[in-house]
Amino acid sequence: MYLLGIDLGTSSIKVAIVEVATQKKVVTVQYPEEETPIKSLQTGWAEQSPDEWWQNVQQAVLKLNATGLFDPKEIKAIGIAYQMHGLVVVDQKQQVLRDSIIWCDSRSVELGNEAFETIGHDKSLKHLLNSPGNFTASKLAWVKTNEPDIYNRIDKMMLPGDFIAMKLTGEITTSISALSEGILWDFENHEISKDVLNYYGIDEQLIPTVKPLFSAHGYLKTDIAAALGLTAGIPVAYKSGDQPNNALSLNVLKPGEVAATAGTSGVIYGVSNDLTYDKQSRVNTFAHVTYSAEKKHTGVLLCINGTGSMYRWAKHNFAPQATYAELNQLAADAPIGSNGLKVLPFGNGAERMLNNKYTGAQLLGIDLNTHNQSTIFRAIQEGIAFSFRYGLDIMRENGMVPKVIRAGLANLFLSENFAQTFVDVTSIPVELYENDGSVGAALGAGIGAGIFNSAEEAFTQHEAIKMLSPKNSEAYEPIYQDWKAILEKELIDR
Template sequence: MLLLGIDLGTSSIKVSVTDSQTQKCLASAQYPDKESEIIALRPGWAEQSPEMWWEHVQQAILKCNATNLYNPKEIGAIGIAYQMHGLVLIDKDRNVLRNSIIWCDSRAVEIGNKAFDAIGNEKCLSEMLNSPGNFTASKLAWVKENEPDVYQKIDKMMLPGDFIGMKFTGEITTSISSLSEGILWNFKEDEISEEILKQYGFDKRLIPEVREVFSEHGRLKPELAAKLALRPNIPVSYKAGDQPNNALSLNVLKPGEVAANAGTSGVVYGVSDQLTYDKQSRINTFAHVNYTTQKKHLGVLLCINGTGILNRWVKNTLGSGNSYEQMNADAARVPAGSNGIRIIPFGNGAERMLNNKTVGAHFHNLDLNLHKSADIFRAAQEGIAFSFRYGLDIMRENGMNPTVIRAGKANMFSSEVFTKAFVNSCGIPVELYENDGSVGAAIGAGIGVGELTMENAFSNVKALKVVEPEAQEEYEVFYQEWRGLLAAHLDGLHNR
């Protein structure tokens, strides 16, 4: 059986077709070629069009089919990975009511903070394992408060992957994992959180039917199958947020295993079997893809909004048309420490690990007579690595002490400069894999239809490379200087 995996990212859609017997990717395609727009109507806001996502999903599938490297009629299941924490709203006719408020939007921070205090900090943390913060439930509360006409028309609220699943099948479903990332799940009672519904005044009917992550979420509509050259009625058998899916694709499924990802945002994601939480909600605990009420496997997630997006900004603004590969090569010629430049990368909305503060991105020690673009290229990558170290220290405070981290050799981890800065700053070896979110979604689809099992799905996966720390003392000096600069910015925000 062939398996179709879809990765709904912020920048683009990627799809892959994988052979279930070998777990080998036969073909991949990305659409569009340029990065998709993030709509920012006000500072701190971030939206995208769900209908744009759907159009791009279809175009990506057709583009992949056009490779002629497989027979589309042999695809037997579809899996979906998606950008987490977004809010999609539809009416009873399944029309989208407004743009999706996506993961890096900061508008609901204060609403979430008020709910945290009203419900009670300890109650929130012990039951939902998180503050309501800036997550999906709080975004829906923002719509209720600020766009009442839109709110009155809502039939269902969904996560981005639920919306794409609906477009494929006509069915509207969600999962415990998805609801937990929206802070709508009570882990203590293992049910939809009545406290959140009561606090925000939500009707429970707004929430879709809850199904297992690995299960049938509907079947492909015949008219859509014809358009995409697929067999009708094949199941959508897996839906998961991009970070749990990334962990799945790296075979991070057991307590103590840890994955990392450095795309537009940066993530460290560890698996735990404890109902753990950070008292300040700087890191977050969600239901992992293999969470069940009997076996509570949880994903402890550190998310840093301002990571790869800084590298993209540097490329677009200062790169003079250079590719990422050329930027990485230029950065590699600069000595560690970037000739003194330090960059704070937090310019993509409120940062949860900084107590939901919007710090912004900052350049320090820039000498207009000395520094060249290559110094900035390296300083950006080192600053991103330092932000990971800062977050990893918070995870260590909360009992997550990885001895190795698995990551795909992609995005920022395709840069030797970044990877070495990450390893030496954090003091932890990194295993690099040929890894892709859309392939992970395809594997998830195979597990969902019983074609694969958790035990055999990754039998052919081997590390490409292991990067060991080799200059920890040198990078510790650079990190402590960077950390002092960040502390000064945080103090400045506190004293305003």
């Protein structure tokens, strides 16, 4: 018996097969091989095509089946993880009306700020746990204001994962967790936020049916099953944003547990049993996958837009023929502190932890006689690690004080140098696991379909493969403080 997990990322689609009996990955594949581009029609804008996502999902599943390592007919449930905060809008025929405005798009920042002021800071934070910011509700409000012809044709608004589930099943549903990441959930009143809907003038009928996150969100259509070689009628039994799902995949389910990832964006995500919030909304709180009216488990999320995206940019421009493994070795060859070269990796839209300011990515203090590829790539890794530390200190201000952080051995954590730098700069040990979002989505499907009796049962064979402890924290502290002073001067100038 198998489970299928689909991870709709910004760069590509990853799909995995997990065997129920062992809880282990059988195989995982990625499609396409090249990173999916982000359309940026104006500075600060970021869009992708939902129809292209769907084509890529289908190709990924077919590629998975072609491995011959499992019987596709033995897949019993499907789970979906997806890039958070994106907006997908469809008409009554379930046709996409425009490209998705994705997570790192900044166009609705001012709309969100105005909503924050009008609804009131205290009321917004107590009920929404966030400012409306440039999240999904504000993106929809931007469409309403700037593209009224499109807005008037909308039948349903969705998060990206809701869209993929719709294509698989024909049903349009959402969850409390998804609504909370769109800043559409009122935590105090345990209902869809009337304040946000009323302020933006959004009809509640545009919001899909709300279902439990772990539940059947629809059943695989006969024609789609035939096209993908699967069994018709199996449930899509789990949908979650990528960061709550990453936490699930790392067995971060209980208050006090913390996960991290360093993919296209960088995230630290901690579980709390309080309706906590940052007064400046620099870190954000959403409903965790285990949230319920009885157990109000929330996920406190620090997001840095410019992590893997910064590393990818540097690769394409400074070493396009090199592999990431080769770049990681180059970085490891340079000394701590990169001979004084410093990097602000904030070139992928407005950063929430910087109060939605946009500094652009910067390489600072270049010495033409001493700096080379090696120091550039180490400085980028260090700049990303410093960004994590800066955000983690904000989380500490808000009561999230992790004793250990769990991360998947993937993306930037594949670099031993980056992983150790992260540990040294934050002074927090890291446990590394073999996991990815598609595996977590598959296990989530098993929970939602009742194949596992609980989330805990799905992780009885979950073990760390490596533990990293701080080694060079004292050496890094003054270097970090210099970096922080540069950043804060830049923020003042903005």
